[in-house]
Amino acid sequence: MTATAIEVNCETGEVIERPLTVEEIAQREVDAAAFAARKAEEDAATAAAATAKASAQAKLAALGLTAAEIAAL
Amino acid sequence: MALQIYKIATIEVGSGGSSTIDFTSIPSGYTDLVLDLSSRDTLTSTQYEVFARFNNISTSVYTYNRMVSDASTGTSAGGSDTKLFIGNHPGSGATASTFSNISITIPNYTSSINKLVSVDAISSNNASTNYLIFTAGVTSETAAINRITLSCNGNFTQYSMATLYGIL
Numbered sequence: 127m128t129a130t131a132i133e134v135n136c137e138t139g140e141v142i143e144r145p146l147t148v149e150e151i152a153q154r155e156v157d158a159a160a161f162a163a164r165k166a167e168e169d170a171a172t173a174a175a176a177t178a179k180a181s182a183q184a185k186l187a188a189l190g191l192t193a194a195e196i197a198a199l
Numbered sequence: 200m201a202l203q204i205y206k207i208a209t210i211e212v213g214s215g216g217s218s219t220i221d222f223t224s225i226p227s228g229y230t231d232l233v234l235d236l237s238s239r240d241t242l243t244s245t246q247y248e249v250f251a252r253f254n255n256i257s258t259s260v261y262t263y264n265r266m267v268s269d270a271s272t273g274t275s276a277g278g279s280d281t282k283l284f285i286g287n288h289p290g291s292g293a294t295a296s297t298f299s300n301i302s303i304t305i306p307n308y309t310s311s312i313n314k315l316v317s318v319d320a321i322s323s324n325n326a327s328t329n330y331l332i333f334t335a336g337v338t339s340e341t342a343a344i345n346r347i348t349l350s351c352n353g354n355f356t357q358y359s360m361a362t363l364y365g366i367l
Binding site for chain 2: 129134135137138141146150156158161
């Protein structure tokens with residue numbers, strides 16, 4: 127799909143649909159790269175937190191806590 | 200004097216979708232601006248982000264604090280960016296025909312000081328990933344706002360709609 131913009135001139139009311147300019151396409155690529163990098167960081171942080179939680183729960187269970195007791199913490 | 204609200208312009212996305220929604224040559228004759236957006240993303244997951252830029256500025260002039268809550272968890276974040284995060288909207292993986300409901304308020308948009316922006320947003324989806332988002336933004340732009348450009352992670356789907364209002 128060709129990247130397009132819908133643009134309205136608020137003074138005249140004219141609406142046009144046009145292909146993105148070279149500058150807009152470049153900006154869009156920068157934005158997409160930033161989004162991908164941030165999402166990768168967030169996914170990694172979420173996975174690390176889940177791993178740490180599972181590890182902590184396993185250690186608590188090894189100490190003799192029940193699942194209900196661990197959940198109550 | 201009674202509050203007066205004027206519809207400045209509306210954009211409805213057609214069958215081909217659109218990468219951006221762009222309001223240009225915004226008149227300076229109002230006190231405040233309100234922009235309402237109902238949108239959905241062409242990408243395939245359930246939730247994606249929506250952004251605004253003012254006066255076509257793409258440097259790090261946008262500072263924000265936001266609170267995001269789904270059905271079970273609330274989080275908050277803040278920082279600066281080259282665009283202002285204004286909320287989430289559903290992707291094609293979300294419940295069919297659900298759209299965002301995002302409202303941006305820009306008071307005193309012609310002033311010569313930094314522009315404060317407040318946003319409340321709901322990203323509809325008949326599931327737990329149904330976000331409620333509040334954003335407070337500051338744009339280090341001292342010129343009057345005469346252009347607002349909306350973008351998202353993918354493209355806006357057909358039936359996405361944005362309406363700009365001027366308030367006196």
